[in-house]
Amino acid sequence: MWFIEILKISIPALIVAAVSYFLIKELLRNQNIMEAHKIKRESQATTLPLQLQAYERLSVLCERLSLPGLIMRTQSDQMQSATLRIALMMAIQQEFEHNISQQIYVSDQLWKIIQTTREDLLQFISMVGEKIDPKSPGQELATALVVMNEKRGADPIATAQMAIRREAALLF
Numbered sequence: 001m002w003f004i005e006i007l008k009i010s011i012p013a014l015i016v017a018a019v020s021y022f023l024i025k026e027l028l029r030n031q032n033i034m035e036a037h038k039i040k041r042e043s044q045a046t047t048l049p050l051q052l053q054a055y056e057r058l059s060v061l062c063e064r065l066s067l068p069g070l071i072m073r074t075q076s077d078q079m080q081s082a083t084l085r086i087a088l089m090m091a092i093q094q095e096f097e098h099n100i101s102q103q104i105y106v107s108d109q110l111w112k113i114i115q116t117t118r119e120d121l122l123q124f125i126s127m128v129g130e131k132i133d134p135k136s137p138g139q140e141l142a143t144a145l146v147v148m149n150e151k152r153g154a155d156p157i158a159t160a161q162m163a164i165r166r167e168a169a170l171l172f
Contacts, residue, residue: 047105048171054105055168058114061099062160065092065121067149071142079138085129088145092121106167113163120156124149 063069074087096118103111128148132141149155 051105051171052168054102055164057099057102058106058110059161059164061095061102061114062117062157062164064095065117066157067121067145071145075138075142080134081129081132081136081138081141082134084138084141085125085134088125089122092118092125110163110167113160117156117160124152 064073070088070091071084074091075084079087096114103114125145128144129141132144
C-alpha cells in the first residue's frame with residue numbers, strides 16, 4: 001500500500017523531471033544556435049567590408065595587368081625589346097605581390113584564377129618576346145604584344161574580372 005503511494009508520487013515527479021530536462025536541453029540548444037548566429041553576424045559585419053575591399057583591389061589588379069595599360073606604364077622610348085620584356089614581367093610580379101594579402105578574403109578558386117591570370121600573362125609576354133629580336137626597339141615588342149593579345153581567343157583578364165564580379169555578387 002505504501003509502495004503504491006510512493007509510485008503515485010514518484011512517477012509524475014519523474015515525468016515532470018524528464019519533460020523539464022528535455023525542455024531545458026532544447027532551450028539551451030536554441031540559445032547556443034542563436035548565439036552562434038549572433039557571433040556570425042558580428043563577424044560578417046567586420047569582414048564584409050574587408051572582403052569587398054579585396055574584390056575591389058583584385059579588380060584594380062586585373063585592370064593594371066591588362067597589356068595596353070601595362071605597356072604604357074612600363075615602356076620608355078629608349079628601351080630595347082629585351083628590357084621591355086623584363087620590365088613588363090617585373091611589373092606584373094610587383095602588382096601581384098602588392099595584392100597577395102587579398103587572398104585571405106576571397107575563395108581559393110578565385111585566388112587560383114588570379115594566379116593563373118598572372119602566369120598566363122607572364123608566359124604570353126615570354127612567348128611573344130622570344131619571337132622578337134632582343135636588341136630591337138621596345139616598341140616592336142609592345143606592338144607585337146598588343147596585336148597577338150587581340151588575336152587570342154580567351155582573355156585571362158576578362159575571365160578573372162568576371163570571376164571577381166561573380167564571387168562578389170554572392171555576398172549580396
